[in-house]
Amino acid sequence: MICVLAGGVGAARMLDGLVRVVAPSEITAIVNVGDDLELHGLHISPDLDTITYTLAGAINPATGWGLVDESWQAMAAVERYGGITWFGLGDRDLGTHLYRTQRRHDGATLSEVTAEITRAWDLDLRLLPVTDDPLRTMVTVPGEGELSFQEYFVQRHHDVAVSAVRFAGADQARPAPGVLDAIVGADVVVVAPSNPIVSIDPVLAVPGVREAVVAARERTVAVSPIVAGAALKGPADRLLRELGHEASVVGVARLYAPIAATLVIDEADADLADAVEAEGLRCVVAPTVMRDPDAAAALARVVLAGAPA
Numbered sequence: 309m310i311c312v313l314a315g316g317v318g319a320a321r322m323l324d325g326l327v328r329v330v331a332p333s334e335i336t337a338i339v340n341v342g343d344d345l346e347l348h349g350l351h352i353s354p355d356l357d358t359i360t361y362t363l364a365g366a367i368n369p370a371t372g373w374g375l376v377d378e379s380w381q382a383m384a385a386v387e388r389y390g391g392i393t394w395f396g397l398g399d400r401d402l403g404t405h406l407y408r409t410q411r412r413h414d415g416a417t418l419s420e421v422t423a424e425i426t427r428a429w430d431l432d433l434r435l436l437p438v439t440d441d442p443l444r445t446m447v448t449v450p451g452e453g454e455l456s457f458q459e460y461f462v463q464r465h466h467d468v469a470v471s472a473v474r475f476a477g478a479d480q481a482r483p484a485p486g487v488l489d490a491i492v493g494a495d496v497v498v499v500a501p502s503n504p505i506v507s508i509d510p511v512l513a514v515p516g517v518r519e520a521v522v523a524a525r526e527r528t529v530a531v532s533p534i535v536a537g538a539a540l541k542g543p544a545d546r547l548l549r550e551l552g553h554e555a556s557v558v559g560v561a562r563l564y565a566p567i568a569a570t571l572v573i574d575e576a577d578a579d580l581a582d583a584v585e586a587e588g589l590r591c592v593v594a595p596t597v598m599r600d601p602d603a604a605a606a607l608a609r610v611v612l613a614g615a616p617a
């Protein structure tokens with residue numbers, strides 16, 4: 309059984325590779341929900357939806373989020389009224405949020421609704437929100453105070469410097485059903501190439517989760533989201549620097565040393581392999597840029613081989 313700690317786009321691509329290498333029924337993804345938001349009265353779970361749509365082959369390849377072949381009639385109608393349109397919700401994507409919101413009103417947990425949605429897309433892997441309780445990533449921007457994650461990431465195009473990140477609700481949040489068992493029972497725990505600060509940390513912030521991953525350290529393999537000092541997508545490199553870390557595979561190694569025994573880095577960083585190992589992790593050098601599902605499958609094989617048998 310493979311357990312994957314997952315954020316958004318990078319994790320979705322990693323999972324799209326893993327399902328080509330091991331049976332999807334063998335895979336459980338523990339997914340960040342700190343990016344979730346309430347908008348237009350709807351509960352939106354971007355990381356869960358990005359993974360679902362990617363594995364269903366329905367993702368918008370141009371953006372890495374939302375559905376392919378979308379129409380935008382609802383957003384155009386909202387625009388007429390001067391309503392909120394900075395967070396783009398396609399007409400079919402809205403169906404997901406309408407369903408999730410209604411089911412939550414019926415009393416279903418986010419885990420239960422997520423299982424219904426993945427089943428409706430014929431996905432055999434298990435997607436677990438890290439918690440069914442409220443958890444929201446809040447970002448402090450000097451001079452502006454706190455922004456919600458999507459206000460930072462989308463509304464401000466993450467082009468503002470950040471001085472602090474916190475995960476509102478983390479202290480009261482409980483791991484969703486199956487989360488701790490999935491980590492404890494995993495033959496391999498994979499830390500997907502997601503943003504360490506705003507995708508992986510909120511997952512680890514739920515009480516009990518970090519401890520479970522630390523206990524599984526020897527069979528945990530992390531994939532660096534930083535290649536040659538930069539993020540492939542999104543603000544991971546800038547966030548690392550702004551929060552006092554090194555935006556390199558060595559900086560990622562320092563962050564992940566307590567939770568993973570192995571770090572997979574790209575060939576572009578091969579010269580830093582010794583520096584990574586000096587941080588106390590085994591270092592595996594391999595192509596980590598998942599340009600297509602075959603590249604993702606090749607990386608999945610490297611990751612699974614990276615864990616001691």
Ligand code: FO1
Pocket residue numbers: 315316317343353354355357358373374394395396397401458461462
């Ligand atoms: N990202 C954007 O940059 N602009 C958007 O308008 C936008 C809308 C959106 C709608 C649904 C969804 O599931 C994701 C969406 N994203 C958008 C991406 C989202 O902000 C990120 O995928 C995650 O929150 C970061 O991993």
